[in-house]
Amino acid sequence: MTNFKFFFIFFLLFLQYQATVKARPNVGEDVFTVSGYVKDGATGEMLVGASVIVRGSGTGTVTNVYGFFSIELSPGEQILQFGFLGYQPVERIVSQTTHLTVEMIPQPELLEEVTIAGEEGAVSVRSSLLGLERLEPSSIGRMPVLMGETDPLKAIQMLPGVSATSEGSSNFTVRGGNPDQNLLLMDEAIVYNAGHLLGFFSVFNNDAIKYVELYKGDFPASEGGRLSSVLDVHTRDGNMKQFQGSAGIGLISSRLNLEGPIKKNKASFLFTGRRTYADLFLPLASDEELHDNQLYFYDTNFKMNWIADEKNRFFLSAYLGRDVFRDEMARLNFGNRTLSLRWNRVFSPSLFANFTFVRGQYDYFLGTSETDIDDMEWVSEFNDYMFGADFSWFLAPEKTFRFGARSFFHSIAPGDVTGPDENSFLKEVELPQNNSLEHGAYVSYSNRIASWLKLRVGLRYSLFQNVGPGKSFRFDDAYEVTDTISYSSGDIFNSYHGLEPRAGASVFLSPRLTAKISYSRTRQYIQLASNSTSSTPLDVWFPASPNVKPQTSDQVSLGLFGKSRNGVFEHSIEFFNKWMENTIDFKDHPDLLLNETIEGEVRFGKAWARGFELMSKWNTDRFSGWVGYTFLKSERVAGGINNGKPFLSPYDHTHDVSVFADYRLASRVSLSANWVYYTGSPVTLPVGRFDVGGTMVPLYSQRNGERMPDYHRLDFSCIIHSKRGKEKGGEWVFSLYNAYGRKNAWAINFVNDEEGDSGIRAEKTYLFSVVPSVSYTFKF
Secondary structure, eight states, X not given: OHHHHHHHHXXXXXXXXXXXXXXXXXXXXXXXXXXXXXXXTTTOOBOTTOEEEETTTOOEEEOOTTSEEEEEEOSSOEEEEEEOTTBOOEEEEEOSOEEEEEEEOBOHHHHTTOSOOOTTSGGGGTOOOSSEEEEOHHXXXXXXXXXXXXXXXXXXXXXXXXXXXXXXOSOEEXXXXXXXXXXXXXXXXXXXXXXXXXXXXXXXXXXXXXXXEEEOSOOOTTOOSOSSEEEEEEEOOOOSSSOEEEEEEOSSEEEEEEEEEEETTTEEEEEEEEEEOGGGGGGGSSSGGGTTOEEEEEEEEEEEXXXXXXTEEEEEEEEEEEEEEEOSSEEEEEEEEEEEEEEEEEEETTEEEEEEEEEEEEEEEEEEOSSSSOOOEEEEEEEEEEEEEEEEEEEETTEEEEEEEEEEEEEEEEEEEEOSSTTSSSOOXXXXXXXXXXXXXXXXXXXXXXXXXXXXXXXXXXXXXXXSSEEEEEEOTTSOEEEEEEEOTTOEEEEEEEEEEEEEEEEEEETTEEEEEEEEEEEEOEEEEOSOSSOOTTOEEEEOBTTBOOEEEEEXXXXXXXXXXXXXXXXXXXXXXXXEEEEEEEOSSOOOTTOTTGGGGXXXXXXXXXXXXXXXXXXXXXXXXXXXXXXXXXXXEETTSGGGOOEEOTTOOSEEEXXXXXXXXXXXXXXXXXXXXXXXXXXXXXXXXXEETTEEEEEEOSTTOEEOOOEEEEEEEEEEEXXXXXXXXXXXXXXXXXXXXXXXXXXXXXXXXXXXXXSEEEEEEEOOSOEEEEEEXXXX
């Protein structure tokens, strides 16, 4: 392994040397570098993914996630063309090393054409990443949603390879993986529970979002720690030109957005907030027992950014969200807090760096209210600290060398339960805190080595360490504890490490047809213990340990991407094969809550997922949308489960179809619809029963041997803008969720039926029938 590591690093350095030499074919000539930022001329927001093309050469680059670009040019006068969908193109003449700030003017009439910008589109001619999808707030806002609450996580569930874990849930699964195998980032801070109101809504407020990127297994070398996907959410910077705001009111929530310059063209702020208010109407209920109940959530996003000079820029991002529930029996509240501080530094025209410090927290509280039983309080916390440094070295047009490192400190307090006093039957329970360090260092290199071929290679090295104080348990073959070992504060008592190679290639078969292939290896050190497919606040995260090895995944993908001659239609097909080692499952009827020895409930095994995704998109002046289809086969095997035989993943949706269409009926009116269908989720159900001493005992199927009924749903929405247009004035949104009233099964329970022949019957529980909603937003 050591020899491989040195060989790979040497190979990368050799590629870098070759790129540098090829970028300067004539040593006597003085090449020059042009770098800078591309921004929205109306708001000052940096434009991510804007194209920078050298006219007449066919070469170019794109801006990074901070709107920065750097391109090395041959001697003489050159013309740079800047382009971004929905903006007027800009040209600049350059002849020497310089720093540019390019402002592009929006063309509002073009914004209607944007529905989804995936890597399968125009960007495919530059990128070798497979399975990368990107959504803009404008497209997310036009999708019909439950109760009119726009939700980015509901939007990505419409993409091929992505499915909701249950009816109405913001939780999602990618290519048959578990929900905890998705890495959710908001301004580089990890979000561990993205659900509001038990997952029916997400913590991501569309008013605050700049764009959302989803990597479905083929990760850039900088990212790791999960097996299935990376969801990277970037929030807006705030208007640097003028103060503006918006406010909205809907059936269940209201929201407010404020932004503007602190110092014009130098610093700005963004504030968004929202709160549900169903509880405000409870005092009007006919049932007096509901008058004092509480049920709501709120969240806020705050961001400041400051351009110190052309080489230094600083960002401060914060999020605070909380869910609150209270009735006469129980009290529950939970939420996330994140704080991100970032410093962009341009060390030279070709070297860009980003330094990040992140503080994140997820916690929940559960307690009893004033009842006849003893009071109880249960508190749990998950704290994160991260420092990272990322560098981009722009060697030449379409030749980039990236490297960096990140370190996390994870602190998990699984649970602390206290009763009212020492005489209570509820004794104090305090589970030991889990502390750990997680480090990752990476290098990557991308190069268009020929007009028809672009390559990407990368290597990530990860290291995980368990840190005291803590406990380690030894188990026998029956998973009973045989010994307990305690460790002092600061002791590193266990570690895992490994290499995670990444590679990809794009073959440009023609100007409109591209083939891609990629390989990616990832490792996951922290996982979720949960029996539920919905997002619940009482889920327990636990780290790798002497008894729990890290999960690993290897994925190979192959895709073909094309577009029509007129650019209206885009089509893609992508095949994937993913196999995983040390996957984690749980024994039948596990004890997951307040269990100090939760590792004894875990069973280890292997998993694999394979299939293909089809996507067809169309985009005209008035009519746009897409049709997606996924075929998936996802299976697992683990010792002690299902007699050691393979069984289906609970997220194996064999067939998954999604259709979205948006039609601009008039200049101020647009209509949208989406339809979703997928094969019912595998479940374990009783298939018979037998009599034991007069007691009827159920006989269950094999693990996940049965399926829920197939799921399908049709939604509609209508958006009407005021005569003042989108930039100022109001906007009405009318939507209809589950238009034909499909009663999709959320759960199946078996109850006694004295009149039936078997004495038992299945009873389906569903959550929603037809759900209409209306909301109004005005801008000022």
